[in-house]
Amino acid sequence: MKDFDYDAIVVGSGAGGAMAAYTLTKEGKKVLMLEAGRDYDPKTESPMFKTNAEAPLLGAGNVDKDFGFYDATVDGGWTVPDEPYTTGEDSDFLWWRARMLGGRTNHWGRYSLRFSEHDFKGKSRDGLGADWPFEYKDIAPWYDKTEELVGICGTNTGLPDMPDSAEGVLQPPPVARVPELLVQAAAKKHGIPVVPMHRAVLTRPKDDRQACFYATPCGHGCSIGAAFQTTTSLIPMAKKTGRLQVITNAMVKSVDVDNNGQVNGVTYIDKKTAKAVSLPARVVILAASACESARVLLNSKSKHHPNGLANSSGQVGRNIMDSTGAGLGAHIPALENRPRYNEDGHTGNHLFIPWWGHEMQERGELDFPRGYHFELGTGFGQPGSGVGGNIQGYGKFAKDQVKKDYGTGVYFALRGEMLPNEHCYMEIDENVKDKWGIPVVKFHWKWSEHELNQVAHGLKTAKMLLETMGAKVQDPLPTPEQAIAKGGQIIHEIGTTRMGADPKDSVTNQYSQTWDCPNLFVMDGGVFASNPHKNCTLTIMTLAMRNSTWLAQEMTKGNI
The missing domain is CATH 3.30.410 (Cholesterol Oxidase; domain 2)
Structure with a gap:
């Protein structure tokens, strides 16, 4: 990217990656975004007003289109060609990948429930799992900012x-x-x-997005922008600043380090040419989804990081949780x-x-x-x-x-809500590689x-x-x-790079900054310390907004 002098590389374009890019560009930083999937524009590609009667098999799902013929996910699902993964003995786990610009925000249920005081301090209540390194009052103002930006419909109920x-x-x-x-x-x-229900669907017009007119399934994608997806909101809004550039079909292989073991760049595979491309970086933000970001870290081994990058705690890939x-x-x-x-x-x-x-x-x-x-x-x-x-x-x-x-x-x-347990984790299967020669993930799972x-x-x-x-x-x-559903089947897997207050048992601090590498951040569901029963996307975006704001300030001060 010789013609674009970026301040940070963001890996992933879904809820966390797009919000990080939007926030940083609004703060005056230039961002280069890498997306493993193809480009996607809901305004031209959404099959709105199409009925199941017009589709093959009356729109029924199959191995290529898990949620039906018209589902917005175009190149992803639990089974992705050329991208296998393996499971351990007596483990049944499904890993959803959304290989497209906007990631899972193109097909998610858009349920947007705040985590509560109970949710952030569960261990303090019952002694199980882990507490988050902050309290609800610390995040509440950022929930307001995120809900206002995204557009959430619902009411205040006063319920705990x-x-x-x-x-x-x-x-x-x-x-x-x-x-x-x-x-x-x-x-x-x-x-x-x-x-x-609180849901990320507009019932009133907002910026250049129209209000929902209740006539076509949200899962098809939304060409009018009423049903929130980053491809009709955060990404184009960030691009309007002139400080965001996006490279699609860029499968990140590793985060690279210098002779001192500190992060200095990213290597990705150009899926169209199958060639490796290395880019320098002042700051790297992984937001590729919990398990994909952990996969990148575990595959980023070096003499300074023999067990994978940012993994001195041994917690990268551990603590996987999905919703029941x-x-x-x-x-x-x-x-x-x-x-x-x-x-x-x-x-x-x-x-x-x-x-x-x-x-x-x-x-x-x-x-x-x-x-x-x-x-x-x-x-x-x-x-x-x-x-x-x-x-x-x-x-x-x-x-x-x-x-x-x-x-x-x-x-x-x-x-x-699921609690973390020692039987639920992921590791690298050194015996299996994907089409681009990158070692794949092996999952272990037990309720x-x-x-x-x-x-x-x-x-x-x-x-x-x-x-x-x-x-x-x-x-x-x-x-x-x-x-009970299989692990991963609800598509809420989180916890693989959890945040905490102690470097010994967590991967990042409360600002998503890895303990081991101060210019490496994780801003997807991997940083969740617990997995409350509420859908995770709103909190992913809220944390990404809060933590990217902090990051931008630290960069301006010269601390990062």
Whole structure:
């Protein structure tokens, strides 16, 4: 990059990388961004207004398109050609890679829940896992800044699991769907709250992005910018400063060091030419996703860093956590034959059930230490490759059954907190390399009794609520071992380069700066000290904004 005198290299263009680049460029720093995937423009590539009826296999997912034919992820998924990974004995783990500009922000659920005081100091409460090296009050103002910039719809609930945003930050939420109101009424009988979900979807216009008009699934990508993705917001906003340049198809192989073992550059493989390219760097920010950034560090071995870069603690690749996932649904007779109307909304659930059990856990009434929430699947969704139900007969008789049952399903999707354990980690498999000659990752995975007990409680709660609504629920319920999703399947894997207050048991400090290399930062989910049940993207962006602001100030002072 002879024609671009950059101050920092950012690896990755998703939530963390794009926010870091945006923040640094706004602070007057020049940034060179490296993205392993191809260029992508939602404004021209999103298949908006396309129905499943127009797609092969009626839009059903397959090994090439896990979430369906029109899903925004174009060159990624749990299986990526030429990019294998391996697993240890008795380990079942799925690793999602989004090989495209914007990373996972192009397809994420856009649920945007703040972590709370409980979440940042879990170990102080129950002695398990690790505390974060700061408190909620330290990050709260940065949540406000991020929510305002991104555009989050929702309401302040006053619930302990949902810290309030500053006045005027949140946009209005969409109106609740009829089945969601039925869930709310049933849950109220049991003292369980059902409230608007906070979601990164605009309900009011913002900058040059339009408000959602509730007509096409967010997962297709959003050409009007209502559903947040970095390719329609942070990246073009950073480019407008004139201080960001992006190189796509750049698979980073290693972070390089000088004769003193300090970071001085990056080497990547140009995927189009298969040639290695080395670039000097004053500052390197890894934001390639938790496991990819850890892979880069572990592969960046040298005489100064024989166990991988920034790994004097031995914690790089350890402490992998994913959200727990399980679900239970049923047919609700009260919803049969209700009048048809457009119930698309912003495609995600408008209402959800936040964790309500903090006090029960404090009293020792539950046999698991951390919470979960329920996302709701309801409404008149777009028909897909299967109509579901127990359809009998043929012709008009069968069609009438389908019409009667349309929109009668209610599904509770559990998403819960996982604690780190010694069985969940990643290492480099020296015997296997990807297409570009880079050693791949080997995963080890095992759920603990904490997660299994949590899922058991969630299944029983979902059954209780469904029965309160008049449903007949399968009996017996599946066991937690049967119901729980595979590791990585919820695509919330974090913790591989966790931050902390002590260099002996963490990889970075609270500002995402690695203890071993002061000009090397990690700004993706790898730095999470715990994995609260809430979706992680909002907190990834919030930390990246806060820590990139600190980095820019330190660079200006000449400290970095």
